[in-house]
Amino acid sequence: SRFGIFGGAYVAESLVDCLNELEAAYIEASNDPAFWKEFEDMYGYMNRPSELYLAERLTEEMGGAKVWLKREDLNHTGSHKINNAVGQILLAKRLGKKRIIAETGAGQHGVATATVCAKFGMQCDIYMGAEDVRRQELNVFRIKMLGGNVIPVTSGSQTLKDAVNEAMRDWVTRLDSTHYLIGSAIGPHPFPTIVRDFQRVIGREIKSQLQEKAGKLPDAVVACVGGGSNAIGTFYDFIGDEGVRLVGVEAGGHGIDTNAHSATLSKGVIGVVHGASSYIIQSKEGQLTPTHSISAGLDYNSVGPEHSHLKYIGRAEYIAADDFQCLSAFKMVTQLEGIIPALESSHALWGGMQLAKTLPKDQDVVICLSGNGAKDVAEVLLTLKNK
Numbered sequence: 001s002r003f004g005i006f007g008g009a010y011v012a013e014s015l016v017d018c019l020n021e022l023e024a025a026y027i028e029a030s031n032d033p034a035f036w037k038e039f040e041d042m043y044g045y046m047n048r049p050s051e052l053y054l055a056e057r058l059t060e061e062m063g064g065a066k067v068w069l070k071r072e073d074l075n076h077t078g079s080h081k082i083n084n085a086v087g088q089i090l091l092a093k094r095l096g097k098k099r100i101i102a103e104t105g106a107g108q109h110g111v112a113t114a115t116v117c118a119k120f121g122m123q124c125d126i127y128m129g130a131e132d133v134r135r136q137e138l139n140v141f142r143i144k145m146l147g148g149n150v151i152p153v154t155s156g157s158q159t160l161k162d163a164v165n166e167a168m169r170d171w172v173t174r175l176d177s178t179h180y181l182i183g184s185a186i187g188p189h190p191f192p193t194i195v196r197d198f199q200r201v202i203g204r205e206i207k208s209q210l211q212e213k214a215g216k217l218p219d220a221v222v223a224c225v226g227g228g229s230n231a232i233g234t235f236y237d238f239i240g241d242e243g244v245r246l247v248g249v250e251a252g253g254h255g256i257d258t259n260a261h262s263a264t265l266s267k268g269v270i271g272v273v274h275g276a277s278s279y280i281i282q283s284k285e286g287q288l289t290p291t292h293s294i295s296a297g298l299d300y301n302s303v304g305p306e307h308s309h310l311k312y313i314g315r316a317e318y319i320a321a322d323d324f325q326c327l328s329a330f331k332m333v334t335q336l337e338g339i340i341p342a343l344e345s346s347h348a349l350w351g352g353m354q355l356a357k358t359l360p361k362d363q364d365v366v367i368c369l370s371g372n373g374a375k376d377v378a379e380v381l382l383t384l385k386n387k
């Protein structure tokens with residue numbers, strides 16, 4: 001239940017039984033080939049496998065290593081979030097739950113959760129910070145159209161961490177009927193393990209696709225890190241491949257030397273939040289202090305414990321891209337490749353492109369393009385107008 005010194009389940013007694021029930025169900029399911037067949041039978045619906053696309057104009061523009069994009073933005077619902085939502089709804093079914101709750105920031109997890117609830121006929125309540133309701137309006141509309149209830153959260157900074165708080169409070173009161181379909185590789189054991197196991201399909205496909213297209217392993221795989229699910233999914237099957245660099249890109253916001261960022265692994269301290277021991281952006285007294293990112297999905301105080309471990313043992317490297325660098329990458333990928341990336345993904349694109357610039361032409365950098373940017377165009381226009 002731990003990743004080195006990180007992870008664990010630091011929860012109130014009232015949650016222990018439910019976590020034990022979930023862990024038992026997951027162990028049983030993950031050892032059952034029929035469960036994984038159920039998951040793989042959903043690949044058509046999810047539009048898996050996702051394409052590994054060689055971005056020739058970005059590669060030329062960078063003048064170094066080849067830049068490959070893992071097109072998780074082309075999945076059904078527009079991001080990697082569907083991988084975890086499908087896996088967990090199958091678990092919830094096995095647990096006999098009838099009601100699903102979730103937190104959402106960028107709204108992509110909310111959409112993915114409402115989507116699988118529609119398909120599997122479950123009640124769906126989505127907690128979303130009021131600030132994120134404002135800046136990801138398209139996804140709020142999509143969640144409602146899919147039959148999900150959006151519950152705005154007005155406590156705290158009205159962003160992702162506050163939505164997680166409210167979802168956990170709800171779950172404690174409705175354990176018997178409700179599964180908490182957590183949206184990232186965070187939270188108390190067994191959630192980080194469950195989410196990583198459903199997201200690792202990303203890295204497994206990258207490995208076989210690049211082997212087929214280029215006859216080799218990547219020299220580096222790059223992904224943005226909010227709670228850490230698309231990144232751990234991209235990294236996991238390469239952890240044992242020493243020659244493959246694992247690069248996580250966090251939100252540098254207004255700069256990691258300001259107080260307005262979400263670069264937890266660069267500037268956080270070790271603590272406990274949302275049931276797990278991990279790096280956290282918090283005050284000396286242990287209170288969660290406000291974070292900032294232009295992208296709602298990265299605007300979060302903590303990070304999945306498995307990433308904290310990979311940093312701690314030096315197997316993965318974590319950098320930050322600030323709001324401006326994110327917008328530059330957003331524009332470059334849109335105008336050079338005709339792909340509008342989510343602002344979250346734009347952080348990974350910035351980091352991956354800068355890395356490619358420094359590497360020789362015979363090397364290959366794979367960037368996880370975690371989501372589609374349609375949800376962000378209004379916010380980007382607003383930002384550009386205010387320049």
Ligand SMILES: CC/C=C(/N=C/c1c(COP(=O)(O)O)cnc(C)c1O)C(=O)O
Binds near residue numbers: 184342
């Ligand atoms: C679960 C809270 C995070 C959300 N999204 C995070 C997100 C992220 C960051 O989440 P992680 O992969 O879990 O670090 C990356 N890319 C896209 C397109 C995202 O939407 C959401 O609510 O949709």
